Each structure stands twice: as C-alpha cells, then as structure tokens.
Amino acid sequence: MSARPTRTAARASPPGSRDDGSVRMALAIVVATVVVTAGLVFLVHTKSRQIEAGYHIHDLRQQLVSLEHQRASLEVERAALARPTRLAQLARTALGLIPPRIETTIAGFAGSPEDP
Numbered sequence: 107m108s109a110r111p112t113r114t115a116a117r118a119s120p121p122g123s124r125d126d127g128s129v130r131m132a133l134a135i136v137v138a139t140v141v142v143t144a145g146l147v148f149l150v151h152t153k154s155r156q157i158e159a160g161y162h163i164h165d166l167r168q169q170l171v172s173l174e175h176q177r178a179s180l181e182v183e184r185a186a187l188a189r190p191t192r193l194a195q196l197a198r199t200a201l202g203l204i205p206p207r208i209e210t211t212i213a214g215f216a217g218s219p220e221d222p
Contacts (some may be wrong), residue, residue: 186192197203 194205
C-alpha cells in the first residue's frame with residue numbers, strides 16, 4: 107500500500123473566507139444597531155424638547171393671564187386717581203388752590219405781541 111497524500115485540505119474553503127463572512131455579518135449588525143440606537147435617541151430627544159416647549163407655553167400663558175389681571179387693576183386705579191372731583195379736592199387741600207372767581211379777569215393782548 108502506498109501512502110498517498112489526501113487532499114482534504116484542498117477541498118476545504120480557503121483560509122479566512124468563512125471568517126470574513128462572519129466578520130462582515132457582525133459588522134453589519136453593529137452598524138444597524140448603531141443606526142437604530144441613534145434614531146431612537148433622536149426621537150427621545152425630540153419628544154423631550156416638545157414636552158419642555160409645552161411646559162414653557164403653559165407658563166407663558168399663566169404669566170399672560172396674571173399680567174392682564176394686573177393691567178385691569180391698574181386701569182381701575184388710574185381711573186379712580188384721575189377723577190375730576192378727586193383732583194379738585196387735591197388741588198384745594200394739598201396745593202391750596204381755589205377756583206377762579208367769575209369777576210376775576212386776566213389782562214392780556216387780544217392779538218399778537220408785535221401789533222401796536
């Protein structure tokens with residue numbers, strides 16, 4: 107019997123070809139996982155910004171209502187302070203002013219000062 111070398115090694119796939127396919131598959135899975143994760147992070151970030159904007163809008167609306175109430179209150183106060191009877195009383199008491207008498211006249215020019 108002669109010892110004949112077997113060619114089982116020649117029939118097998120070339121070295122590294124099987125490993126290249128599994129490495130490519132693993133790399134594709136990693137890339138897909140990164141893309142999906144990045145998309146989900148973006149969605150979560152966008153949703154959190156929407157919620158934050160909603161809270162900010164709510165706060166601004168409350169501030170608007172408060173300022174409208176304050177404006178209405180100040181308008182009522184201004185109207186009360188500008189009443190003619192109150193102003194006349196203040197002029198008499200605080201400033202010592204009196205209403206002009208009917209017989210009081212003011213001398214002045216009827217025309218312009220250049221007219222003789």
